[in-house]
Amino acid sequence: MLPTIAWDGETVVMIDQRRLPQEETYLRCRDQHEVAAAIRDMAIRGAPAIGVAAAMGIVLGMQRQASDAAGDRAATFEAIARELAATRPTAVNLSWAIARMRRCLETHLALRTASLVPELLREALAIEREDIDACRRLGDLGALLLPERARVLTHCNAGALATAGYGTALGIVRSAARLGRLEAVFADETRPFLQGARLTLWELMRDGIPTTLITDNMAAHFMARGEINAIVVGADRIAANGDVANKIGTYGLAVLAKEHCIPFLVAAPLSTFDPATPTGVDIPIEERSPHEVTHIAGQRVAPEGAVARHPAFDVTPARLVSAIVCERGVARAPLADSLAQLARIVG
Amino acid sequence: MLPTIAWDGETVVMIDQRRLPQEETYLRCRDQHEVAAAIRDMAIRGAPAIGVAAAMGIVLGMQRQASDAAGDRAATFEAIARELAATRPTAVNLSWAIARMRRCLETHLALRTASLVPELLREALAIEREDIDACRRLGDLGALLLPERARVLTHCNAGALATAGYGTALGIVRSAARLGRLEAVFADETRPFLQGARLTLWELMRDGIPTTLITDNMAAHFMARGEINAIVVGADRIAANGDVANKIGTYGLAVLAKEHCIPFLVAAPLSTFDPATPTGVDIPIEERSPHEVTHIAGQRVAPEGAVARHPAFDVTPARLVSAIVCERGVARAPLADSLAQLARIVG
Numbered sequence: 001m002l003p004t005i006a007w008d009g010e011t012v013v014m015i016d017q018r019r020l021p022q023e024e025t026y027l028r029c030r031d032q033h034e035v036a037a038a039i040r041d042m043a044i045r046g047a048p049a050i051g052v053a054a055a056m057g058i059v060l061g062m063q064r065q066a067s068d069a070a071g072d073r074a075a076t077f078e079a080i081a082r083e084l085a086a087t088r089p090t091a092v093n094l095s096w097a098i099a100r101m102r103r104c105l106e107t108h109l110a111l112r113t114a115s116l117v118p119e120l121l122r123e124a125l126a127i128e129r130e131d132i133d134a135c136r137r138l139g140d141l142g143a144l145l146l147p148e149r150a151r152v153l154t155h156c157n158a159g160a161l162a163t164a165g166y167g168t169a170l171g172i173v174r175s176a177a178r179l180g181r182l183e184a185v186f187a188d189e190t191r192p193f194l195q196g197a198r199l200t201l202w203e204l205m206r207d208g209i210p211t212t213l214i215t216d217n218m219a220a221h222f223m224a225r226g227e228i229n230a231i232v233v234g235a236d237r238i239a240a241n242g243d244v245a246n247k248i249g250t251y252g253l254a255v256l257a258k259e260h261c262i263p264f265l266v267a268a269p270l271s272t273f274d275p276a277t278p279t280g281v282d283i284p285i286e287e288r289s290p291h292e293v294t295h296i297a298g299q300r301v302a303p304e305g306a307v308a309r310h311p312a313f314d315v316t317p318a319r320l321v322s323a324i325v326c327e328r329g330v331a332r333a334p335l336a337d338s339l340a341q342l343a344r345i346v347g
Numbered sequence: 348m349l350p351t352i353a354w355d356g357e358t359v360v361m362i363d364q365r366r367l368p369q370e371e372t373y374l375r376c377r378d379q380h381e382v383a384a385a386i387r388d389m390a391i392r393g394a395p396a397i398g399v400a401a402a403m404g405i406v407l408g409m410q411r412q413a414s415d416a417a418g419d420r421a422a423t424f425e426a427i428a429r430e431l432a433a434t435r436p437t438a439v440n441l442s443w444a445i446a447r448m449r450r451c452l453e454t455h456l457a458l459r460t461a462s463l464v465p466e467l468l469r470e471a472l473a474i475e476r477e478d479i480d481a482c483r484r485l486g487d488l489g490a491l492l493l494p495e496r497a498r499v500l501t502h503c504n505a506g507a508l509a510t511a512g513y514g515t516a517l518g519i520v521r522s523a524a525r526l527g528r529l530e531a532v533f534a535d536e537t538r539p540f541l542q543g544a545r546l547t548l549w550e551l552m553r554d555g556i557p558t559t560l561i562t563d564n565m566a567a568h569f570m571a572r573g574e575i576n577a578i579v580v581g582a583d584r585i586a587a588n589g590d591v592a593n594k595i596g597t598y599g600l601a602v603l604a605k606e607h608c609i610p611f612l613v614a615a616p617l618s619t620f621d622p623a624t625p626t627g628v629d630i631p632i633e634e635r636s637p638h639e640v641t642h643i644a645g646q647r648v649a650p651e652g653a654v655a656r657h658p659a660f661d662v663t664p665a666r667l668v669s670a671i672v673c674e675r676g677v678a679r680a681p682l683a684d685s686l687a688q689l690a691r692i693v694g
Contacts (some may be wrong), residue, residue, distance in 0.1 A: 021650035037679040122486040155564075171504045189640070189648070191538060191562035197641070205650055215538035215640055217563040217596025219504075220659040224598065248566025251571065255606045256599060293536070293562055294544070296643045301536070302544045303552055308560040314568040 002159050004049055005056070007125060012056040014044045017161055021202040026341070032061035032080045039087040039094075046162020047236045047272055048131050051093030054084045055124035058101045063117045070109050077105050089284040090245055090313045091236040092274040097127055098157060131164035134269035134327035139171030142232065142267050142325040144177050150176055151184040151229045153219055157199035158234025160261035160321040167236040168267035171205060172325065177209050185211040185230055188219060192292040216249050218323065223260040231257050235268040235324075242318030242335025243280030248311055254320035270326050272299065273343055280315035288312045294302065351396055351508050352403070354472060358405040363390045364508055368549040372567035374665035379408035379427045386434040387443075389540065392584045393509020393620055395478050398440030401431045402471035405448045410464045417456050420463070424452055436631040437592055437660045439621040444474055467647040478511035481616035481674035486518030489579065489614050489672040490526050497523055498531040498576045500566055503594035504546035505581025505614065515549060515581040515614035519672065524556050533557040533575055535566060537594060539639040539657065563596050570607040578604050582615040582671075589628030589665030589682025595658055610669040617673050620690055635659045 003026075005007075005014045012029040018041070019025050027043050029035045034058030036168065037043075039050050061080035065073055081098045088094065093323035104123040108116050146152065152173055158172035166174060176182040185204060190196035197213055204211040222228045229254055237245040244250070244266050277283055290308035294300060302308065324331040324339065331338035351372075359376040365388070366372050370688045374390050376382045382404030384390075386397050408427035412420055428445045435441065451470040455463050493499065499520055503509075506517035513521060523529040532551060537543035544560055551558040561569065569575045578600055584592040591597070591613050604611035624630055637655035641647060649655065671678040671686065678685035 022647075027613070072482060126456060143496060188564070189538070191536070191564060194648050197653075201653045202650045205653065211654070213637075213640055213649050213653050215563070217538060217597070217599060217659075218658060220599030220602060220654065221595060221658055222656075224661075248562070248568060252567030252599065255567060256602055259602045259606075290560075293560055297646045298439075299644045299646070300369075301541050301644060302560050303549045305561050306544075306548045306552065307558070309565065309569075311565060311568055314565075 005044060005052055006166060007056055007121070012053065012060060013160070014038060014053065016043045017045060017199060020198050026192050028139070029057070029060065031058040032083060035060060036083050036087050039084070046157065047091035047093040047234065048162070048163040048168070048269055050088065050091060051097035051271055052131060052164050054094050055097045055101050055127045057084050058098070058218045059117065059121045062120055065113055066342065073113065077102065088286060091232065093271045096271045100127060128164045132166055133268060135163050135166035135168055135171040137327040138168065138176035138267055138269065138325045139166060139198070141330060142172035142265060143175035143181055145263065145265060145323060145325065145330065146172070146176050146181055147229045148181055149183040150181050151227060151232045152176070152182065153228045153253070154200060155188045155196065155233050155249055155253055156190045157195040157203070158261055159200055159203045161199050161203060162234060168269065170200065171231040172232050172265065173204070173209065174207065177258045178215060182209070185209060186222060187211050187213050187269050188216045188249065190212060190249065191216055193277065195247070219253060220256050223256055226250045228262065230263050230265065232265045232267060234300060235272050236268050236313055236337070237277065237283050238268060238273045238324065239277045239279050239283060240275045240339070241279045241337060242321060242324065242331070242339055244316045244321060245280065245283045245285070245313050246316065247248060248314050251314040251316045252318040258320055264320060266321055266324045268324065270328065273339060275340070275343060280317060283315060286312045295316040351511060352391060352399055354403055354468070359400065359407060359573070361385060361391045361400065362638050364392060364546060365390055367545050374616045376404070376407065378411065378496060379404040379430060382407060383434050384431050388429070390662050392451060394438035394440040394511045394581065395510040395515070395616055396508070397435065397438055398444035398618055399475045399478060399511050402444045402448050402474045404431050405445070406464065406468045406471050409467055412460055415459045420456065420460065423454070434635060437633045438640050440618045442497050443618045447474060466533060475511045477597045478616060479513055480514035482510050482515055482518040484674040485488055485515065485614055485616065486513060486522035486661040488677060489519035489612060490522035490528055492610065492612060492670060492672065492677065493519070493523050493528055495528055496530040497528050498533070498574060499523070499529065500533040500535065500575045500578045500600070501547060502535045502543065502580050502600055504550070506550045508546050508548055508550060509581060511578065515616065517547065519579050519612065521554065522554065529556070532556060533569060534560050535563045535596065537596060538563060542594070566600060567603050570603055570609060574594045575609065577610050577612065579612045579614060582613050582645040583660055584624065584630050585615060585620045585671065585686070585687065586624045586626050586630060587622045587686070588626045589668060589671065589678070589686055591633070591663045591668060592627065592630045592660050593663065595661050598661040601663040605667055611667060613668055615671065615673045617675065617690060620686060622687070623689060627664060630662060632661070633659045
């Protein structure tokens with residue numbers, strides 16, 4: 001199992017994803033500010049993974065809280081929550097994890113701080129463990145939706161590194177490999193941050209799953225030639241109507257999948273569903289620094305003074321999604337009803 | 348006018364496009380081998396530009412030919428032609444320019460070598476001059492096909508640097524700017540060689556045309572938001588049925604244009620038309636080194652041992668092309684008939 005993030009007894013340890021695949025170095029976060037910085041600067045990324053990081057960040061913050069007064073602790077919690085929630089706006093798992101930690105706090109607010117913190121830690125570790133379980137379940141479910149000799153294209157990294165472990169889109173890939181249904185994997189390099197080239201290749205090569213790296217603009221060519229027969233991606237937020245926010249480039253792939261009559265699967269745990277957001281237009285899309293577009297690996301590639309844009313996510317309308325696979329089952333068109341039904345099932 | 352390529356009296360001088368935008372350095376080719384290397388290694392690229400380079404390369408080779416015997420000279424010519432034609436397989440302008448130089452040779456084979464070479468040079472310079480004229484004409488024609496407040500996306504570099512001057516797709520952009528029809532230009536960075544980020548931005552910034560750099564995978568997002576209302580690209584070879592080979596990524600853009608009801612224009616001089624190739628499947632697609640995908644600007648981005656693919660071009664089927672603009676007019680569906688008609692017109 002890849003060590004994406006772990007609680008080591010006192011601190012939160014995470015692999016520094018900015019330095020992969022060249023270096024396997026670990027960050028040790030001692031307080032919530034360091035966790036917030038790690039999320040903001042993308043040392044850790046991937047919607048489920050940053051949800052786990054936020055939950056652990058809350059534990060770090062709350063254990064520095066000396067007062068036993070309920071009001072003080074609630075105020076401290078909200079200050080920590082605000083800082084963590086502000087790091088990245090698109091993935092809903094961040095606010096989902098914070099909301100879950102808040103419910104835990106409210107349940108145990110009668111306890112003294114010394115007893116409350118272990119409860120919060122238990123909850124954070126439950127979020128971590130449940131995320132791995134969810135990935136395994138949705139991976140096995142999703143693998144059965146692939147063509148029998150699947151030649152899967154995936155975008156960005158929706159793998160073990162984007163979750164507490166196993167991965168969402170790459171969970172489906174791993175399960176398909178185990179079930180003997182996987183013929184090939186194509187990984188988009190995923191500019192500008194190159195999560196595909198750096199992280200997806202690194203993960204899948206470690207697992208011995210044969211993967212071919214392509215640039216983002218090659219996907220259509222390989223679909224037209226029949227070398228790709230399914231697309232599987234993760235998600236950062238799924239609106240109530242089934243619109244999916246995910247890494248920039250996902251929407252274009254969904255259009256290409258339709259043109260080539262290829263299934264377009266979205267893999268995400270229920271923590272990524274956001275019933276409070278009606279449609280994709282209501283999802284905030286993070287605009288990151290244009291420096292990440294004009295420069296690659298620290299080197300300037302565009303002329304001095306070049307203007308660039310950098311939306312980090314896009315929205316794929318529900319009509320282009322063949323199915324959404326979560327730990328409780330598979331949602332299909334009409335996605336709004338199907339998702340609502342899955343969310344209602346008692347887990 | 349940008350100095351893409353020039354005959355300086357004795358040698359062929361070209362700007363080294365591999366080093367732009369960081370450095371403006373010039374290569375001086377003294378013989379056909381140096382010209383062939385410059386084309387193969389992409390110091391000069393762009394279908395019309397490499398056609399001009401090949402014509403000038405033939406002059407360099409033929410002026411080293413001492414014999415006045417017709418058979419010797421024809422044999423020398425064919426050896427030079429083979430070397431130049433083998434450099435890059437997809438762009439037809441290379442073999443078009445060679446064929447035109449061969450006709451010139453055959454016309455003047457009665458002359459002694461000392462008189463033949465000036466005829467060949469005259470022809471090479473005519474190819475260069477006519478290419479600039481063709482770009483200006485097709486630029487003006489194409490500009491009128493754009494929406495009135497055009498927000499144009501272009502891919503790769505089909506500019507002055509890809510031609511003898513002015514450009515094909517960027518010729519349309521330049522003419523639209525002059526006619527006051529241009530509101531914005533988006534340039535795909537165009538991985539792996541980054542012609543968009545490096546060359547298109549450099550060219551258009553020099554001309555004061557406001558251009559926004561995006562990664563290839565952002566195009567769909569900006570189309571969906573209405574920020575792009577036309578796509579204009581160049582071509583490396585146009586088959587008799589109107590299928591278009593162009594830089595990898597072009598085909599995907601054509602699919603996206605259809606989905607968003609945006610015009611998809613192809614700009615190319617008649618030297619890019621290949622009536623001898625029936626359809627796109629008959630066009631050879633160059634596979635370049637996977638090293639260009641696993642590395643960026645000399646730095647490894649993918650893990651050691653990563654497998655990558657690198658088709659340098661793709662084929663856009665005629666049904667996705669709104670119009671092909673050449674120096675003699677505009678070809679529209681059914682493209683096969685329309686192209687044949689334009690090719691028949693005496694220039």
